Amino acid sequence: MAYFSIQGIQLTSLAKDFGTPLYVYDADKIREKISVLRGSFQGFPLSIKYACKANTNLAILRLMRANNVDLDVVSPQELELGLLAGYEGSQITFTPSGVDFTEIEFAVSKGAMVNLDNLSVLEKFGQAYGSSVPCLIRIKPHVFGGGNSKIMTAHPESKFGISIHQKEEILDIVGRYGMKVAGLHQHTGSDIKDGKTFQQAATALFDFAKDFKDLDIIDLGGGFKVPYSPEDPGVNMQEVGGMMSQAFLDFCAAYGRPLRLWIEPGKFLVSEAGTFLTQATVVKRDPVKTFLGINTGLNHLIRPMMYGSYHYIFNASNANDVEKESYRVVGNICETDTFSFDFEGNQNERALSIVKEGDIIAMANAGAYGFTMASHYNARFLPAEVLIDGGKARIIRVRETMEDLIRNQRD
Numbered sequence: 001m002a003y004f005s006i007q008g009i010q011l012t013s014l015a016k017d018f019g020t021p022l023y024v025y026d027a028d029k030i031r032e033k034i035s036v037l038r039g040s041f042q043g044f045p046l047s048i049k050y051a052c053k054a055n056t057n058l059a060i061l062r063l064m065r066a067n068n069v070d071l072d073v074v075s076p077q078e079l080e081l082g083l084l085a086g087y088e089g090s091q092i093t094f095t096p097s098g099v100d101f102t103e104i105e106f107a108v109s110k111g112a113m114v115n116l117d118n119l120s121v122l123e124k125f126g127q128a129y130g131s132s133v134p135c136l137i138r139i140k141p142h143v144f145g146g147g148n149s150k151i152m153t154a155h156p157e158s159k160f161g162i163s164i165h166q167k168e169e170i171l172d173i174v175g176r177y178g179m180k181v182a183g184l185h186q187h188t189g190s191d192i193k194d195g196k197t198f199q200q201a202a203t204a205l206f207d208f209a210k211d212f213k214d215l216d217i218i219d220l221g222g223g224f225k226v227p228y229s230p231e232d233p234g235v236n237m238q239e240v241g242g243m244m245s246q247a248f249l250d251f252c253a254a255y256g257r258p259l260r261l262w263i264e265p266g267k268f269l270v271s272e273a274g275t276f277l278t279q280a281t282v283v284k285r286d287p288v289k290t291f292l293g294i295n296t297g298l299n300h301l302i303r304p305m306m307y308g309s310y311h312y313i314f315n316a317s318n319a320n321d322v323e324k325e326s327y328r329v330v331g332n333i334c335e336t337d338t339f340s341f342d343f344e345g346n347q348n349e350r351a352l353s354i355v356k357e358g359d360i361i362a363m364a365n366a367g368a369y370g371f372t373m374a375s376h377y378n379a380r381f382l383p384a385e386v387l388i389d390g391g392k393a394r395i396i397r398v399r400e401t402m403e404d405l406i407r408n409q410r411d
């Protein structure tokens, strides 16, 4: 699974030209994933609403827009980034979680569709807009799905969405204000590959939707698992898409007219397009184990530490696949920040082609929730970002300087 170039450009020369730590994105890979997704849903026009929390670089948003992919945003700032990237407000859905009503008003003022996720905000929306502004309602279907407990969003104890058992309360509010419910939404969680989970959630939503007579949209969320490791394949998109398509067509037939299907993938579109390039700073041969220290940490890629997630790690400076050594790959943050987790979510060692200090150490599947979850912890700069398109590498976020760190501080 190791690779040494992207669109013909060597990873080592990217590291040399742009420095490390560096997030590198392959535009062709993103286009490929968009087309796999479109090809997997059949029988109706599909709207893809990219969940841009996965990666909000303007260049990535522009690439999505150029490929007819709309946006799902979760904050006014993501919404503004979408507008800056050239999106119309009407191409953007705002799916916030428990936000102040002023954020909802802001989204409406920009022409975005708002997805309401609690009864209190539903009531406020009804009071403010009555029948004049259509909305979506986010339902919590009480379904368990997701790679780990932190990224499961549809189970009974999840904070997200209005419980499927509160239909009467919803209908009461909607009726009182004559609200226009354009669509119903649910999002099960992230890192899901089991078709049955998607089916269970969709079935629950379809059953719930029967009592809403003016629907135009069904939004089944995102969560399609990507292959983070060679041993653990991602979702079978063709199979899951085919199954979801059929279930949706059956629902439309029972509902009495065709509706529109929306999905909101984040990871599926951008994760595999991203490679995180770092540099080996120290090979520390301790009596107990050998540590490979790299010039980054949980401040730049927090997924392993936060979720126990597996990222494939390889030595981009050494193609010798035979002679290997086991390393515990660790960051430079003053706190335990191991990158080499195993499938069980434990800190472990990885066999890498022999590493010399200065080698370029790459991590795969870093395009989603990598940069967007990065922080300034330990007062280190954020990584730079590069997009490779048409065989050329272009900087899409320059490396920070000391000025960036102190710009908003007042001494």
Ligand code: LLP
Residues within 6 Å of the ligand: 051, 054, 072, 095, 151, 153, 187, 189, 190, 191, 221, 222, 223, 224, 264, 265, 266, 267, 268, 303, 307, 368, 369
């Ligand atoms: N729609 C909604 C309402 C969501 O909350 C999310 C993700 C998505 C769509 C997209 O899910 P995806 O297709 O990317 O799985 N930081 C975590 C993932 C958090 C996902 C949050 N919500 C990670 O790195 O694994």
